[in-house]
Amino acid sequence: MSELINLSLTDQILGLADKSFSSKEITGAYLNEIKKKESLNCFISVFEEESEEKALMADENIAKNKARPLEGIPIAHKDIFCIKDKKTTCGSKMLSNFISPYSSEVFSKLDTAGAITLGKTNMDEFAMGSSNETSFYGNVLNPINEKLSPGGSSGGSAAAVRANLCSFATATDTGGSIRQPASFCGVTGIKPTYGRVSRWGMIAFASSLDQAGIIAKNAKDAAIALKYMSGFDQKDSTSLNEEVKDLQKEVDAEQEHIIGIPKELIENIKNDQVRDSFKNAISILEKDGAKIEEINLPHIEYSLPAYYVIAPAECSANLARYDGIRFGHRSESVSSLEDLYVNSRTEGFGREVKNRIFIGTFCLSAGYYDAFYNKALKIRNLIKSDFDEAFKKVSSIAMPTCSNSSFELGSISDPVEMYEQDIYTIPANLAGLPALSIPSGTADEMPIGLQLIGNYLEEGRILNLANKFQKLTNFHEFK
Amino acid sequence: MKITEQDLKNISLLSKIKIDEETSDSLVKDLESILTMVNKMDELDTSKINPLTHPIENTQTLREDIEKKDIEREKLQELSKEKDSGFYLTPKVIE
Numbered sequence: 001m002s003e004l005i006n007l008s009l010t011d012q013i014l015g016l017a018d019k020s021f022s023s024k025e026i027t028g029a030y031l032n033e034i035k036k037k038e039s040l041n042c043f044i045s046v047f048e049e050e051s052e053e054k055a056l057m058a059d060e061n062i063a064k065n066k067a068r069p070l071e072g073i074p075i076a077h078k079d080i081f082c083i084k085d086k087k088t089t090c091g092s093k094m095l096s097n098f099i100s101p102y103s104s105e106v107f108s109k110l111d112t113a114g115a116i117t118l119g120k121t122n123m124d125e126f127a128m129g130s131s132n133e134t135s136f137y138g139n140v141l142n143p144i145n146e147k148l149s150p151g152g153s154s155g156g157s158a159a160a161v162r163a164n165l166c167s168f169a170t171a172t173d174t175g176g177s178i179r180q181p182a183s184f185c186g187v188t189g190i191k192p193t194y195g196r197v198s199r200w201g202m203i204a205f206a207s208s209l210d211q212a213g214i215i216a217k218n219a220k221d222a223a224i225a226l227k228y229m230s231g232f233d234q235k236d237s238t239s240l241n242e243e244v245k246d247l248q249k250e251v252d253a254e255q256e257h258i259i260g261i262p263k264e265l266i267e268n269i270k271n272d273q274v275r276d277s278f279k280n281a282i283s284i285l286e287k288d289g290a291k292i293e294e295i296n297l298p299h300i301e302y303s304l305p306a307y308y309v310i311a312p313a314e315c316s317a318n319l320a321r322y323d324g325i326r327f328g329h330r331s332e333s334v335s336s337l338e339d340l341y342v343n344s345r346t347e348g349f350g351r352e353v354k355n356r357i358f359i360g361t362f363c364l365s366a367g368y369y370d371a372f373y374n375k376a377l378k379i380r381n382l383i384k385s386d387f388d389e390a391f392k393k394v395s396s397i398a399m400p401t402c403s404n405s406s407f408e409l410g411s412i413s414d415p416v417e418m419y420e421q422d423i424y425t426i427p428a429n430l431a432g433l434p435a436l437s438i439p440s441g442t443a444d445e446m447p448i449g450l451q452l453i454g455n456y457l458e459e460g461r462i463l464n465l466a467n468k469f470q471k472l473t474n475f476h477e478f479k
Numbered sequence: 480m481k482i483t484e485q486d487l488k489n490i491s492l493l494s495k496i497k498i499d500e501e502t503s504d505s506l507v508k509d510l511e512s513i514l515t516m517v518n519k520m521d522e523l524d525t526s527k528i529n530p531l532t533h534p535i536e537n538t539q540t541l542r543e544d545i546e547k548k549d550i551e552r553e554k555l556q557e558l559s560k561e562k563d564s565g566f567y568l569t570p571k572v573i574e
Contacts, residue, residue, distance in 0.1 A: 098558065099557075099558065101550055101551075101554040101555050101557070101558065102549065102550050193535075194534050194535050195535050195537065208532065208533050208534065234540060234542050237537075237539050237540075238533070238535065238537055240535065240537065241540060299523070301519075302519065302520060302522075302523060304516065304519075305516055305517045305518070305519045305520045306520060308513060308516065308517055309517055309520075316494060323495075325559065325561075325567050325569055326555070326556075326558065326559050326567055327555075327558035327559060330559075330560045330561070334570055335570065336570050336572075337569050337570050337572050338495075339570070340569060340570055341495045342495050342496065342497055343497075345494075345495050345496050346496050346497040349496065351502075354496055355506070355509055355510070355513070357494050357496060358490045358494060358496070358506070358510060359510060359513055359514070361490045361493045361494040362482075362486065362489075362490050362510070362514075363517075365489060365490070365493060372517065372520075374530050375520050375521075375525060376517075376520060377530030377531055377532055378525035378528040378529065378530050378531070379520055379523060379525060379528075380530075380531045380534075381528050381529055381530065381531035382523070382525070382528060384531060384534065414512065415509050415512060415513055416512050416513060416515075416516045419513075419516070430534070431534055432533075432534025432535050433534075456535075
């Protein structure tokens, strides 16, 4: 049955429909593989019995010709998405005892579409990290080379897809947390337009930047999964009330592409292999008929500093809710209310989360608000305007996902060096644009990604371009 | 950018997180390194630019004003270690 887990989502849907195999078989095969590869530490929880039961129900639905679009497809959710009556830890000690009283919209939509949740994937604590090393539950190993990081914060989801532990996985991206791990693990990851997918029941880190998306084997699979996850949700005040396009159709449609290349940024890439691989990827698309245009994003180099004010500022406000009283870790050693707050938070949060809360608190405090927070918001406006200008003449923008391939676990201790992992991914979050990463070559024998950024609500266009690239190359193929 | 001892005290107080002496040196090093990176923002003159708090212009949609019971109080309170008669319990705040 091991060949079933190697199949793409597209082939799994077809195989289940024509009864070449059952959901029971495919679910069993994934559960076996999860056990076999437990040492990768991809999962925080696995729902073995429940998945097996749901698989039987799925097979019944298929037999009765009542199959839903993702009927019987085994998937995984990042442990940032609440599932009713299930533990949702967000990779933190703070939520190690948190049993969610309701379900996230992302889970509900995919559950309603018939997908089976095998378990919940490991992640950096509160999605803050780029290596998966900040998880309270231990880091995830990169399935391609276990000495290396799978990237973060959605490292568990990316590694689980790469190791064939699920058909696809949900993930979230605040500054690159879908695209960077997708790049490190040689899989496809997409962060849609801000507001395209509901944030209801998704634990907040930085609310104006957080967006849920998909990590999958290829662009076609990602398009199918994203289609069933997207849509307006009244429960999320930032949800976009816009029609959900048929991404499944659009990914394969005939489309013309004008790709914008920020020339200066590309020439400044320090890693030769990353730069050469990027140029090679672009020439493949150009030979296939895409038009290439040079563009200018003059303020992009200010994305990283602006982000590391805005994200920590929003994080410090969002994480103020963890007070030890209503839910989450509650300290045992308290004699006053102040003790309860301080001890619960000091014991419950890890080092990186504390660093970000401290930075955010500092930037929002009296005397610093204008110099830091307000300044960062103004720069955010400049960055958004750069993109608006560029999209007047191009249909997508290409750049590398990351300036390097995966690094050794434990090798980066300087926080700024770690933050620089996200220099190419952060701009799309600041502007709220859809962006994806697809495998486009290797550096130091590990995969690297090509990033495609689209205009607002143009997920279909970048997925179409990604699918084109994957038809012409085999960087995304793995067993 | 330098972080003073007073800055550390302030952020610890405001964020309600203890900073112990053992780690305070390395914390200061981390914070200073982050703030030095952030200071690159000063290279830009943004005096004529409006701040952008949110990437998408969107207005809040309102639902019908009908009572919904999606989440029960009892269910939410099961998550707390200390509660009584529908109240959350904390250490005494009034002497």
